[in-house]
Amino acid sequence: MLESVELVPAGLAGAVGAPGVEILDRIAVRLARLLHVRIPVRTGALDISAAWHEERQQVWSTEVLALMNGAPRQPGMVRVAYTELDLAVPVLTFVFGEALLGGASAVVSLRRLRNEYYGFPPDEDLLLDRAVKETLHELGHTRGLRHCHDLRCVMSSAHAVERVDIREAAFCRECAEGWSAFG
Ligand SMILES: [Zn+2]
Numbered sequence: 001m002l003e004s005v006e007l008v009p010a011g012l013a014g015a016v017g018a019p020g021v022e023i024l025d026r027i028a029v030r031l032a033r034l035l036h037v038r039i040p041v042r043t044g045a046l047d048i049s050a051a052w053h054e055e056r057q058q059v060w061s062t063e064v065l066a067l068m069n070g071a072p073r074q075p076g077m078v079r080v081a082y083t084e085l086d087l088a089v090p091v092l093t094f095v096f097g098e099a100l101l102g103g104a105s106a107v108v109s110l111r112r113l114r115n116e117y118y119g120f121p122p123d124e125d126l127l128l129d130r131a132v133k134e135t136l137h138e139l140g141h142t143r144g145l146r147h148c149h150d151l152r153c154v155m156s157s158a159h160a161v162e163r164v165d166i167r168e169a170a171f172c173r174e175c176a177e178g179w180s181a182f183g
């Protein structure tokens with residue numbers, strides 16, 4: 001049973017590229033309204049230097065998950081790492097986030113969820129909205145959910161920020177049933 005979701009800032013040594021705790025606090029407040037579980041925010045940044053790929057100036061998300069998987073955690077806790085660095089996997093230009101199916105770790109990049117990345121003025125409300133949707137999506141994967149064909153469902157795949165914006169911060173009925181059935 002999902003009892004808590006711990007939000008953790010992640011960056012290179014010295015917390016370079018780690019988001020500020022205030023933004024994670026705001027994400028936690030919004031998530032708590034939707035999930036009704038404890039959402040603690042950790043202040044110390046997770047060092048993901050080992051997953052940094054200098055040649056692409058990106059962090060390999062799968063390697064971050066591998067780093068996180070060995071860390072101790074309470075039963076019923078899923079840990080989500082957030083970074084301002086760009087995330088990718090070798091075969092894709094970038095990913096917004098990644099989680100292992102049925103696992104207990106997820107990673108989300110805020111970089112391409114920020115309006116300023118696309119040359120628009122910063123919009124914190126929109127950033128939080130996108131971050132919450134991306135977090136719900138990755139949490140869905142940790143509870144065994146795969147991608148959904150309903151574009152408004154938070155489990156639909158997103159290869160561009162427009163697709164994140166089309167999603168609602170909610171699971172369609174079928175995905176909601178899968179979420180509950182996971183236990
Ligand atoms: Zn996905």
Ligand SMILES: [Zn+2]
Binds near residue numbers: 149153155156172
């Ligand atoms: Zn769905």
